Amino acid sequence: MDLHGKVAIVTGGKRGIGKAISKKLLKEGVKLAICSKNGEGLDLLEKELKMVTDNYPLCRIVDIRKGAAVSSFIQEVYRSFGKIDILINNAATIRTGLIEDMTEEDWELLIDTNLKGPFLTMKYVIPYMKENSSGSIVNICSGLSKTGYPNFSIHCASKFGLRGMSLAVKEELRKDNIRIMILNPSSVDTDIWNYIGGDYNRKKMVSSDEVAASVLFMLKNSTNCTIDELDIAPGKGIALR
Numbered sequence: 708m709d710l711h712g713k714v715a716i717v718t719g720g721k722r723g724i725g726k727a728i729s730k731k732l733l734k735e736g737v738k739l740a741i742c743s744k745n746g747e748g749l750d751l752l753e754k755e756l757k758m759v760t761d762n763y764p765l766c767r768i769v770d771i772r773k774g775a776a777v778s779s780f781i782q783e784v785y786r787s788f789g790k791i792d793i794l795i796n797n798a799a800t801i802r803t804g805l806i807e808d809m810t811e812e813d814w815e816l817l818i819d820t821n822l823k824g825p826f827l828t829m830k831y832v833i834p835y836m837k838e839n840s841s842g843s844i845v846n847i848c849s850g851l852s853k854t855g856y857p858n859f860s861i862h863c864a865s866k867f868g869l870r871g872m873s874l875a876v877k878e879e880l881r882k883d884n885i886r887i888m889i890l891n892p893s894s895v896d897t898d899i900w901n902y903i904g905g906d907y908n909r910k911k912m913v914s915s916d917e918v919a920a921s922v923l924f925m926l927k928n929s930t931n932c933t934i935d936e937l938d939i940a941p942g943k944g945i946a947l948r
């Protein structure tokens with residue numbers, strides 16, 4: 708699929724994997740809208756992305772846990788660009804620890820951000836995709852969408868949930884020519900590891916650029932031949948020292 712002229716939304720596009728995806732989409736000539744939770748550095752990102760392309764990206768502060776904020780952001784994207792072709796559900800957060808040490812606040816933060824957020828973006832984007840009888844959604848899940856790992860219980864709950872929701876919505880949307888694709892990265896060197904204790908070797912991790920290249924591969928593949936799910940991980944396995 709030629710991405711030139713397509714309209715894409717990337718949640719959490721300010722940093723890490725989301726930023727790498729955003730840059731690659733802009734280079735393909737995609738009209739881009741990005742949201743992030745806070746405004747710090749958003750102006751710098753706008754300037755940096757402007758150097759990649761003449762397409763000025765729409766960058767907004769949107770907390771994806773809040774339905775009203777998500778709805779008005781998506782309406783603004785539609786008003787600005789006239790359609791929405793691609794949604795990348797990338798934004799997420801993490802807290803780790805033994806289950807008995809996790810708090811209700813940890814539960815609400817992770818489930819609301821990692822699971823309710825993608826529910827809200829899909830809920831508000833899909834009607835516009837149906838209007839066009841086409842669309843591509845990539846839900847960034849995780850290796851921890853399929854495997855349990857100690858200290859990551861609530862994170863696993865949120866990511867297993869996102870993968871399950873994606874599989875169900877994929878079946879709902881087949882008849883509408885809207886693709887739901889799942890990408891499961893493991894051990895990618897980004898700021899998210901600042902929230903995780905433990906002895907991990909970040910130099911051995913996958914780079915954000917490598918993940919972004921996989922997203923582009925999934926999007927550019929023929930719409931007649933969907934890549935339902937892709938797992939990517941460091942060649943030597945999870946990046947323990």
Ligand SMILES: NC(=O)c1ccc[n+]([C@@H]2O[C@H](COP(=O)([O-])OP(=O)(O)OC[C@H]3O[C@@H](n4cnc5c(N)ncnc54)[C@H](OP(=O)(O)O)[C@@H]3O)[C@@H](O)[C@H]2O)c1
Binds near residue numbers: 744
């Ligand atoms: N890094 C890994 O090893 C790894 C492995 C498996 C899966 N993943 C998945 O890959 C995706 C990207 O991860 P990353 O490592 O690039 O994370 P990151 O560097 O921590 O960036 C997360 C992005 O999400 C945004 N965000 C968080 N909460 C939000 C909210 N409530 N509303 C809107 N935006 C919000 C952040 O916004 P601000 O910039 O404003 O804070 C930030 O831009 C996530 O889904 C993650 O679970 C990552």
